[in-house]
Amino acid sequence: MESKAKAWFFWLISNLVVIFSNMEIIYTFISVDLEKELRLTITQIALANSVYTWTFAISQFFNGKMFNVFSSKKFYSFSVSTMILGFFVILIVTTLPI
DSSP states (O other): OOHHHHHHHHHHHHHHHIIIIIHHHHHHHHHHHHHHHHTOOHHHHHHHHHHHHHHHHHHHHHHHHHHHHSOHHHHHHHHHHHHHHHHHHHHHHHHSOO
């Protein structure tokens, strides 16, 4: 397999794994609470998941170009930092009395 074709193949496989597994796993754990608390129908939740998936898929074209132009180490550092910050924000918010 040519190196460029091989790169596209691995990119496609990795995105398919993320798209088809990530949202299903997350939704499995929060679906009942989400529907009850926000009073959403299954159609509305499916629409939100669809919008998320398509946004993620389309943004991958731009992200790939940004990785080529800028250093991938900077993006990984930013991604990990953002993930850790989000973890602590969720941790703090869920422990606050409402």
